[in-house]
Amino acid sequence: MHDLKREFERRQALFVDQTAKHPRDNHYWDPVVITGEEIEAEVARLADLPAPVDGRRQSLIVHPAAREHAPGLAPGIQVMLQVLLPGESTRPMRHNATEVNFCIRGAGRTIVAGRSIAFSQYDVWNHPSYVPYQHINDTDEIQVRLVYSNISLLQQLEIYVPDFDVSLNDESGAAVMHAGDDPKRKNPFGTFPIGTDGGLLMPYETLINPTVVESKPLHFPWQNVKAELDKLAALGSDYIGRRLYMLYNPTTGRTNGITPNFFATMTIRPPKIVDRPHRHVSAAINYYFSGSGYSMVAGNRYEWKAGDLMLSAPGWAVHNHASYDEPVYELTIQDQPLNIQMESLLWQESMKEAPALLGTQTGFQTNRQKTPA
16 A cells, blocks of 8 residues: 555644643543453354465454554553464564564464574563564464554554565564764764753754664563472462562563563462552553462452453552462563553552552562562
């Protein structure tokens, strides 16, 4: 599609008087549980379809409150259910979104940013933005993945740009390190202080050529993660934190993500563990793949079990989780890194403590130093 020339309607902006008015209240999304049975039924439906031309058997998992033009399971988190039958593969594509892929059934291979990642059930890996990728099922079993992306946020901003006509060998979106001594790329005045507050004036040449930080696909094999995660079961019942590890991408720096938008954590909940109530403005989506339990969200109880997917923490809702009689394993995707970068991450670790703006103010501590590992 040719998009260099567009027809725009001549429109008039409005002044909306806000004198003595406060901003509107937030429209909080309800928690939702998508059961394992519902997911399996949709997997079966997708598997029965004729082979699509591009190889993509997929369905969005959409919250009923989502806007039609930006379908997500949370306002800034899109979740896609993707299926590949044995021997199938998708056509290469790229887009200006970042992804977290999570294999919930089967195995296979993903080629992304020139790397081939062989994955198994419960493995997690990220996709950097605007690099070609392809999914392959080179096994004898059906492959099912949950794909978390920031597409719905980009669609809210009307800036989502997919490219379905791309080769795996296309490197036009790859990171390029410019030669630091190229005089044509330097402003003779450079960046220099202005005023006494620490502000700087930066030239246009830097604006259009910021420092390049290479973003790589990273693979977190479940068997390796589980070996470390299981050690946290030894934390006693007096431990007030959550028994988890973050799947950390160093590219995200202080925002602690697997992508610039999301963190991904793997959690173990020993039997009969009840978390302390807490809240945060970032939204959380949990996939439970072992055990069962319940969540309390703003005074409402939601039961869940292995195979269920849940929007478990709509932004700024008080919530906590509890396990029943067997250990629980879960993957949590949360848009915390984006909120840290925006200086919007209000977090209240205990309802007995004041909220903190994490990443800008000092955060919270657990009692782990007092708890034997």
